[in-house]
Amino acid sequence: MTALLVKSCGPMTSLQDHGRGGYQRFGVSPSGAMDRRGLALANALVGNPPWTAAIEFVLLGGTLTASGGDLHIAHAGADCALTVDGRPVPPRSTAILRDGQTAEIGSARSGTFAYLAVAGGFSIPPQLGSLSLHLRSRMGGLDGRPLRANDRLECREASHSGPQLHHPADIAQDDGPIRVMLGPQDDYFTPEAIRVFLESEFIVSPQADRMGFQLTGPTLAHAKGFNIVSDGIVEGHIQVPGSGQPIILMRDRQTAGGYPKIATVISADLDRLAQVRPGSPVRFRAVERGEAVAAARAFNTWVEALPAALVPVRSTPTTEDLLAANLIDGAVHALDPSFPE
Amino acid sequence: MNASLGRSIVQAPRILPCGDCALSVEFGNTIDPGINGKVLALDDALRAAAVPGILETVPTYRSLMVHFDPITADYTDLTQRLLSEAEALTSQAVAGRRWKVPVVYGGAHGIDLDDVAERHGMSPARLIELHAGAVYRIYMIGFMPGFAYLGGLDPQLATPRRVQPRARIPAGSIIIGGAQAAVASIECPSGWHLLGRTPVRSYAADRDPVFLFSAGDEIVFDPIDETRWAALERAAEAGEPVAEQVTP
Numbered sequence: 001m002t003a004l005l006v007k008s009c010g011p012m013t014s015l016q017d018h019g020r021g022g023y024q025r026f027g028v029s030p031s032g033a034m035d036r037r038g039l040a041l042a043n044a045l046v047g048n049p050p051w052t053a054a055i056e057f058v059l060l061g062g063t064l065t066a067s068g069g070d071l072h073i074a075h076a077g078a079d080c081a082l083t084v085d086g087r088p089v090p091p092r093s094t095a096i097l098r099d100g101q102t103a104e105i106g107s108a109r110s111g112t113f114a115y116l117a118v119a120g121g122f123s124i125p126p127q128l129g130s131l132s133l134h135l136r137s138r139m140g141g142l143d144g145r146p147l148r149a150n151d152r153l154e155c156r157e158a159s160h161s162g163p164q165l166h167h168p169a170d171i172a173q174d175d176g177p178i179r180v181m182l183g184p185q186d187d188y189f190t191p192e193a194i195r196v197f198l199e200s201e202f203i204v205s206p207q208a209d210r211m212g213f214q215l216t217g218p219t220l221a222h223a224k225g226f227n228i229v230s231d232g233i234v235e236g237h238i239q240v241p242g243s244g245q246p247i248i249l250m251r252d253r254q255t256a257g258g259y260p261k262i263a264t265v266i267s268a269d270l271d272r273l274a275q276v277r278p279g280s281p282v283r284f285r286a287v288e289r290g291e292a293v294a295a296a297r298a299f300n301t302w303v304e305a306l307p308a309a310l311v312p313v314r315s316t317p318t319t320e321d322l323l324a325a326n327l328i329d330g331a332v333h334a335l336d337p338s339f340p341e
Numbered sequence: 342m343n344a345s346l347g348r349s350i351v352q353a354p355r356i357l358p359c360g361d362c363a364l365s366v367e368f369g370n371t372i373d374p375g376i377n378g379k380v381l382a383l384d385d386a387l388r389a390a391a392v393p394g395i396l397e398t399v400p401t402y403r404s405l406m407v408h409f410d411p412i413t414a415d416y417t418d419l420t421q422r423l424l425s426e427a428e429a430l431t432s433q434a435v436a437g438r439r440w441k442v443p444v445v446y447g448g449a450h451g452i453d454l455d456d457v458a459e460r461h462g463m464s465p466a467r468l469i470e471l472h473a474g475a476v477y478r479i480y481m482i483g484f485m486p487g488f489a490y491l492g493g494l495d496p497q498l499a500t501p502r503r504v505q506p507r508a509r510i511p512a513g514s515i516i517i518g519g520a521q522a523a524v525a526s527i528e529c530p531s532g533w534h535l536l537g538r539t540p541v542r543s544y545a546a547d548r549d550p551v552f553l554f555s556a557g558d559e560i561v562f563d564p565i566d567e568t569r570w571a572a573l574e575r576a577a578e579a580g581e582p583v584a585e586q587v588t589p
């Protein structure tokens with residue numbers, strides 16, 4: 001059986017898909033890919049459904065070797081270099097990892113979370129319907145833990161080993177404020193605190209992980225205390241504990257918690273928020289439901305349109321091809337036309 | 342609620358928006374069986390009705406979190422439907438099951454028992470008597486998979502949380518914090534006090550059922566000794582529920 005062997009990787013490298021919905025009533029965090037856009041794009045490039053489990057790299061990259069057969073792979077998400085046996089793979093493109101070849105993913109140059117998908121996905125039993133690792137409860141992933149050197153990831157027979165593909169456009173970079181909807185407990189804050197929240201710059205602190213992003217910035221004053229009887233938590237909730245410094249709850253959040261939530265990041269903006277690095281600034285803008293729903297719809301449309309947006313890549317010529325080809329006659333393009341930017 | 346208490350704590354249900362994909366139906370602000378009963382009754386009603394667009398409902402102490410698909414669900418229709426369902430609730434939730442949960446108290450299994458007893462000026466035996474003498478209600482499952490938040494702790498045992506939380510407490514820890522009690526399901530960080538330990542796994546990944554308890558169930562604790570604990574621990578390890586369903 002074809003497998004991907006982990007030679008090295010960062011300590012927080014894990015398997016992630018769309019998450020483990022449906023079990024929150026039993027205290028199970030949904031988890032799932034921090035940047036669903038990166039996951040969906042990497043999967044599209046290898047012909048997978050968008051939410052097939054992929055490897056999520058966190059800041060640091062890793063090296064992986066194909067064993068027992070050839071694999072189609074692709075990466076997306078945080079900007080990082082991918083090479084196959086030292087040869088660079090253009091961004092947003094399918095690469096073929098031949099049996100025995102090594103793929104190396106570099107550290108993220110910008111953003112935090114990068115995804116490496118393999119055609120057909122991994123043949124690893126899901127837990128409660130998902131491969132997503134939730135580290136704090138040791139659920140999912142490979143034996144409930146992050147990936148590490150010498151792990152062997154069995155791959156499914158690829159239903160698609162078709163053409164190498166390329167996505168012509170980068171994922172839209174939007175540096176605008178993160179859009180939020182106020183509530184559910186905005187009434188626990190003074191009007192001044194809400195104004196400060198919406199008009200100030202906050203910095204993502206080093207205490208940012210898959211569970212939550214701690215922010216530092218001006219103190220947000222509570223109007224009626226900060227202890228509430230624990231109630232439900234959703235991803236994107238911005239809770240404010242007694243310190244007055246907000247925490248944005250991300251994919252690995254717990255299912256219930258006891259601090260007032262001033263606002264909730266809209267679903268379409270969580271993915272780009274996830275890529276904001278510790279030490280970087282973030283601002284918020286309040287929107288009405290209509291804008292949030294339109295953005296969610298646009299996100300879905302983008303994911304659904306991904307396969308049609310891809311263009312075939314002419315396979316990179318091997319040394320033998322180059323030696324056999326007549327490279328002197330005719331026109332040689334300085335720019336490789338197969339990678340339009 | 343009980344008028345003799347001189348307060349009305351079950352408020353008219355209200356909807357709190359939680360972003361574009363969820364909303365919370367809130368019945369009150371306190372930990373109260375009447376409020377929690379409404380939450381669980383609405384949860385039952387929605388699960389039975391299979392409302393289009395609703396993806397998942399999550400009961401908590403005093404509110405029901407409703408996750409929905411913002412693209413297929415119309416928010417106005419959804420909130421109207423939820424409010425009319427919430428206001429029409431005539432009964433409490435379907436009565437939950439009652440579980441007898443074996444616990445070995447004190448010693449290495451409950452390292453805080455003696456300290457807590459001393460703090461309340463009672464003997465460890467009296468503390469066990471009070472803790473094991475109550476019928477607890479599971480208000481919600483949260484924090485960790487299968488972690489059961491319990492109401493019903495004897496007020497004499499209410500104990501402020503530890504100043505310094507512990508990084509890890511063992512799976513199956515029987516703990517109290519403030520006026521609350523809990524059954525910890527898996528190893529987790531905690532600032533609560535460890536009174537004992539149960540071999541029961543309220544969450545076991547490879548067992549059917551994976552989760553033993555649901556919100557609305559009741560729990561009674563059954564003190565056991567070390568020998569019994571060892572036998573039950575082996576049975577639980579082999580996939581037995583070990584917790585016994587009993588009739589109230």
